[in-house]
Amino acid sequence: MKILAFLAMLALTAPVSALDDADPRLLAEINRIRAVDNHTHDDPADPQRGSSWQADTPLGAADYPDVVPLRRDNVEWIEAWRVLYGYQHRDLQPAHLRELLSAKQRLMREGGERWPTIVLDKAGVDIALVNATQLGAGQRNDRFRWVPYADPLLWPFAGDKSRLFYSGGPSSIAQLQRELSVTTLPATLDEYVAQLVEPTLARWQKSGAVAVKFLAAYARGLDFQPVAAEAAAAAYARAAGGAALDPVQTRTLEDYLFYEICARAGTHQLVVHIHTGNGVGPYFNNARADPLLLETALNSKPLRATRFVLVHGGWPFTPNAQAMLDKPNTYADFSAQTFYLTTHALAAVLRNWLGWQPEKVMFGSDSYSDANTPLSDYEEKQVLMTLKSRRALAIALTAMVRDQEITQARAIEIARMVMRDNAVALYRLDGRP
Numbered sequence: 001m002k003i004l005a006f007l008a009m010l011a012l013t014a015p016v017s018a019l020d021d022a023d024p025r026l027l028a029e030i031n032r033i034r035a036v037d038n039h040t041h042d043d044p045a046d047p048q049r050g051s052s053w054q055a056d057t058p059l060g061a062a063d064y065p066d067v068v069p070l071r072r073d074n075v076e077w078i079e080a081w082r083v084l085y086g087y088q089h090r091d092l093q094p095a096h097l098r099e100l101l102s103a104k105q106r107l108m109r110e111g112g113e114r115w116p117t118i119v120l121d122k123a124g125v126d127i128a129l130v131n132a133t134q135l136g137a138g139q140r141n142d143r144f145r146w147v148p149y150a151d152p153l154l155w156p157f158a159g160d161k162s163r164l165f166y167s168g169g170p171s172s173i174a175q176l177q178r179e180l181s182v183t184t185l186p187a188t189l190d191e192y193v194a195q196l197v198e199p200t201l202a203r204w205q206k207s208g209a210v211a212v213k214f215l216a217a218y219a220r221g222l223d224f225q226p227v228a229a230e231a232a233a234a235a236y237a238r239a240a241g242g243a244a245l246d247p248v249q250t251r252t253l254e255d256y257l258f259y260e261i262c263a264r265a266g267t268h269q270l271v272v273h274i275h276t277g278n279g280v281g282p283y284f285n286n287a288r289a290d291p292l293l294l295e296t297a298l299n300s301k302p303l304r305a306t307r308f309v310l311v312h313g314g315w316p317f318t319p320n321a322q323a324m325l326d327k328p329n330t331y332a333d334f335s336a337q338t339f340y341l342t343t344h345a346l347a348a349v350l351r352n353w354l355g356w357q358p359e360k361v362m363f364g365s366d367s368y369s370d371a372n373t374p375l376s377d378y379e380e381k382q383v384l385m386t387l388k389s390r391r392a393l394a395i396a397l398t399a400m401v402r403d404q405e406i407t408q409a410r411a412i413e414i415a416r417m418v419m420r421d422n423a424v425a426l427y428r429l430d431g432r433p
């Protein structure tokens, strides 16, 4: 009795954690699911990786004030360090962190080309979609699937100028031209589509890409509108002749090419990923990244055979992303919400989405490495954000069972769909035609 009373008291005084709101059996089941991660920027194996990390500042330093979950001294990283490197401490003492950084460097070295796969194994991730300019060493196997950037195709006249900052290196229309040995930019829009857009998509699909990604919201609003081919062709011809385009003409050409690229991606079985919602840096323009702005494109008849994923689920516009999931061709992942939100806040988003269109919701970690984050890089994000997603999912589903919205069996089924099965079906990862 005494022991029981003591345990009860412990339970009352223990800090409230995410796990208190999750059915432990359901969470255990979810922890066993071999996940498919819809959106990462996982790095390839690289012997030089980490060479700039400083032993005396193991946590690195930030360029601007990070949000709390991404701060280098967020205590949640400790769990990732334990999983990845066997960190035994519960603190961030400088001596412990120096030791930790050298343990990470040693394990990376020993892992060599296997390191990217080792990280996936530690996170319980079976397959990661990697959004980068190319896959690299250690990523060319059945565990990593490529998602190249389609934005350069929107800007035929940008040349070598990379309009956006892409993870994994620069990507430009001039480079895509070189890869296809197209020496001069075609004179007409039709020829541009035939000689550059179409063959690039075909080549990507052939080399194993499962989707293409647009970061366009970093450069303009997502309100792509259908435009007449003649107007776009006239704008293209004008620029091809060396004249500058005004903002309306520029937009006309972008809008036209967006529809062309998306329709053709669909024909090539490439899913279209679109960055929606908050982006990198304190000066990102959220308003023009609202998923609601995509509604005209998502509804348009020529794009109904293309499947779209609202990457990041549009946060802070998550109800707007949810509303878009009604459309048969539209899906969402909750990548980046994994680090914008606390576990409980993420669970609240998931509960709404899963009570709406659970077949359209996918797990994504948005793991990436920052300029100077030695101990909160892609590895730590891959582990922590996957774990956090499993917990948030368990909390949401536990509440849905408790409120008798779904059965226990359906909760487990939905968990498998979100962590794995929805992505397997969308990208045909099981090899089905």
Ligand SMILES: [Zn+2]
Pocket: 039, 040, 041, 131, 366
């Ligand atoms: Zn991302």
